[in-house]
Amino acid sequence: MFVEIVLISIVPTILATIGIDVSQRVSQDQFRCLNDNGYTFAIVRAYRSVGVVDSNSAQTIKNARAAGFTRVDAYLFPCFPCGDAPQQVIEVIDYLREERAEIDRLWLNIEGRWNNNTEINIEFLDELIKQITDLGVKFGIYTSRYQWFSIMNNVTKFSTQSPLWYVHYDNNQSFRDFQVFGGWMQPSIKQFIADVKECGVVLDKNFS
Numbered sequence: 001m002f003v004e005i006v007l008i009s010i011v012p013t014i015l016a017t018i019g020i021d022v023s024q025r026v027s028q029d030q031f032r033c034l035n036d037n038g039y040t041f042a043i044v045r046a047y048r049s050v051g052v053v054d055s056n057s058a059q060t061i062k063n064a065r066a067a068g069f070t071r072v073d074a075y076l077f078p079c080f081p082c083g084d085a086p087q088q089v090i091e092v093i094d095y096l097r098e099e100r101a102e103i104d105r106l107w108l109n110i111e112g113r114w115n116n117n118t119e120i121n122i123e124f125l126d127e128l129i130k131q132i133t134d135l136g137v138k139f140g141i142y143t144s145r146y147q148w149f150s151i152m153n154n155v156t157k158f159s160t161q162s163p164l165w166y167v168h169y170d171n172n173q174s175f176r177d178f179q180v181f182g183g184w185m186q187p188s189i190k191q192f193i194a195d196v197k198e199c200g201v202v203l204d205k206n207f208s
């Protein structure tokens with residue numbers, strides 16, 4: 001009886017982790033401070049929505065690892081109007097590999113301005129994913145329920161290939177608010193608050 005009670009109270013604490021995502025350069029000291037504050041994973045912007053590699057990202061990724069972050073991912077914010085989906089993937093992965101910045105997963109941001117024709121958007125995402133897979137990198141999809149409906153028409157086919165990182169700014173570290181969409185029955189990460197300053201870094205907070 002006693003043992004059961006202990007397990008029940010401990011398990012959720014072990015499973016739940018919090019992390020950050022950043023779109024600025026972050027130093028090793030800043031990451032150490034964030035690690036001390038309890039964050040265990042970091043996701044770094046590596047490709048900007050304007051269609052260029054984020055030239056801060058490689059160093060930031062290396063700083064996170066050096067500071068003891070065990071899970072470091074990157075995100076690619078695709079530039080739909082720029083066209084050429086595979087080229088965007090190649091640019092960012094080549095850059096990170098040349099700089100020896102090791103990532104565990106590359107997330108694709110599905111938000112912002114895409115085409116009005118959701119079939120065209122789905123095709124663009126297919127091309128991004130095909131290229132990432134060809135380069136042997138793990139990927140995931142970042143989106144909100146609202147964005148997924150408007151950009152991807154709630155298509156479900158990606159849910160079987162990709163984990164979901166969803167956006168819901170309720171400042172609540174749990175998945176209890178999650179509503180099924182796009183075929184995802186459960187999320188992998190939730191971005192629960194945006195643009196907070198901590199340890200001198202402007203960041204978004206995530207629950208996993």
Ligand SMILES: *[C@@H]1O[C@H](CO)[C@@H](O)[C@H](O)[C@H]1NC(C)=O
Nearest residue numbers: 081113114115116117118120
């Ligand atoms: C998309 O739809 C909006 C609203 O219907 C319209 O104003 C805009 O011109 C359309 N854009 C394109 C690229 O067709």
Ligand SMILES: *[C@@H]1O[C@H](CO)[C@@H](O)[C@H](O)[C@H]1NC(C)=O
Nearest residue numbers: 170171172173174175176177
């Ligand atoms: C988080 O959400 C859960 C479930 O909706 C709720 O029980 C809890 O009170 C919320 N916590 C905060 C801090 O809002």
Ligand SMILES: *[C@@H]1O[C@H](CO)[C@@H](O)[C@H](O)[C@H]1NC(C)=O
Nearest residue numbers: 154156180181182183184185
């Ligand atoms: C969106 O997709 C989910 C499956 O994840 C489905 O249950 C839901 O009915 C869909 N919603 C609409 C409005 O099509």
